[in-house]
Amino acid sequence: MKRSNNIQSLTRRTLSFSVIETLAADDSPENTFRQSSYTSVTGGGWSRGVPMLFLTDSAENRRQRESIGALIEAVGIVRPTDWILNIHVSGYFSLDLLTDALEYAGGTILCAGGDMSAELATKTLRQYRCNFLTGPVTELIKLSRHISSLPPDIRSQVRITKILYTSESLLQSQRGLLMEIFNSPLTDHVEDADTAHDGADFIYDTRAMHVEILTRSSSESNSPLNQPVAVGNSGAIVLTSLQRLRNPLVRYNSGDIGSLHLLPAKAQSQIAPERVPYLRLLRIYGRDKQFSFNWGSNYFHYDTIHKMMQTEEFGILQRQILLSWEQGVQGVESMEVCILRDSSGTKDSVLPEDELVAQVKFSFLVITNPYFRVVIVNDVNDFERSGTGRKVTRVVDRR
Known part of the structure; x- marks a missing residue:
């Protein structure tokens, strides 16, 4: 049989x-898409669309969970002595998965679950001597800010040595807060130049997943999104x-940017030799930031905003941009930049609030525009969050 040279699009x-959408709506017996399936969804993201349904075979899904657990155990993330508090959102796959x-x-x-109060979660960590915490980034920040406000004698009883985060990329300011609040081996983490800009390293098994890193198409380049990049380069x-x-x-464009690397020597020394040949390191930098959004007559590039918001003296833990039409003013667009700051009070270099607001306005080149507002929020619940994973969507366009 002659082998085809065609590449799957x-x-x-x-x-x-x-x-x-078509398959999910077809309830005829011949439609096997809906049969014996495990369901999960992903949010509409920037487009604020209807969540997309992912269906996997129930039996396959159980085997996948087992293989994920085997990999987690093999690389030493979980030990039999670990007690883990899971604060993922209930449903939408995260908690049970x-x-x-x-x-x-x-x-x-x-x-x-995601509905447990920070007070009760903290009590649970103390009561059951949990050393491991897992949850989406937003919930981890919410809990850590609560713990930071407790008296030293109570706070010292929370002894977290491991954190497993999901759903969102972990910003450097957020990583710094988690390390500061949870005085543990987490602080022994040493970042290299490649992971110091909101990148994160993940080990995966090549027998379970095939990963390609391809060139990115953009308005400034005619190169299609189908050319492989050299090992170590991002795409x-x-x-x-x-x-x-x-x-x-098959060949799903994830929308994320990353790079592939061989398993580091340090990791190889800690993993069973028979597994090492099948493991690779995937460095993920988050969503593709080549896009921009328009407001008024201006275009704002997301990567530029991202770098500005990461300015250390701003002390920003989380942020969100809301685009909408100004209420009561026909045809006029408004932009609201919501910011959650580090309130631990340990950083003398953080700018006062009025200076921060002025700097943000200057960065957006809208110093005197009355329809541009900077709002300092007090809690992650003050942000608009997705209906699926309850993530803080970085840009919400209501127009």
Whole structure:
């Protein structure tokens, strides 16, 4: 049989939306897409669209969770003595998925869910002597800010040595807060030049997932999104699941930027030799920041805003941009920049609030525009959050 040289075209979210919507609505017995499936969803993201449904075969999904747990155990993330508090959102796959994977890895799990108050979560950490915390970044920041406000004798009883975060990329300001609040081996983490700009390293098994790093298409380049980049260089992350035989995921353009690397020597020395040949390191930098959004007559590039918001003296833990029409003023657009700051009070270099507001306005070149506002919020719940993973969407366009 002659082998075809044709390459499978990329699977994109926009096309997947329409196909999945059609399949999900077809309840005929012949439609196997809806049968014996585990369901999860992903949010509409920047487009604020309807969540997209992901269906995987139930039996395959159980095997995938077990293999994830085996990998977590193999790389030493979880030990049998670990007690883990899981503060992921209940439903939308996160709580049960991480619980199963960490149990397969050998840990003991307490499922708090996303609705447990910070007070009760802290009490649980103390009462059961939990040393491991897992949750989405926003919930971790919310809990850590509460713990930082407690008296020293109470705070000292929270002894977290491991944190596993999901759902959002971890900003350097957020990483710094977690290390500061949880006085533990977390502070022994040494960042290199490549991970110091909001990148994160992940080890994956090449037998479970095929990863491609491809050149990115942009308005300034005619190069298509299908050319592989050299090992170590960054590009668009394209994924193919080698475990999903039903409803397969083939060459899916994730929308994230990253780079591939060989497993570091230090990691190789800590992992069973028979596993090492199959493991690789994927460095993820987050969503593709080449895009921009327009407001009024100006275009704002996301990567420029991202770098500005990471200015150390700003002390910004989380931020959100809200774009809408000004209420009561026909045809006029408004922009609101919501900011959550580090309130631990330990950083003398952080700018006063009025200076921060002035700097942000200057950076957006809208010093005197009355329809541009900077709002300092007190809690992560003051942000608009997605209806699926309850993530803080960086830009919300209501126009």
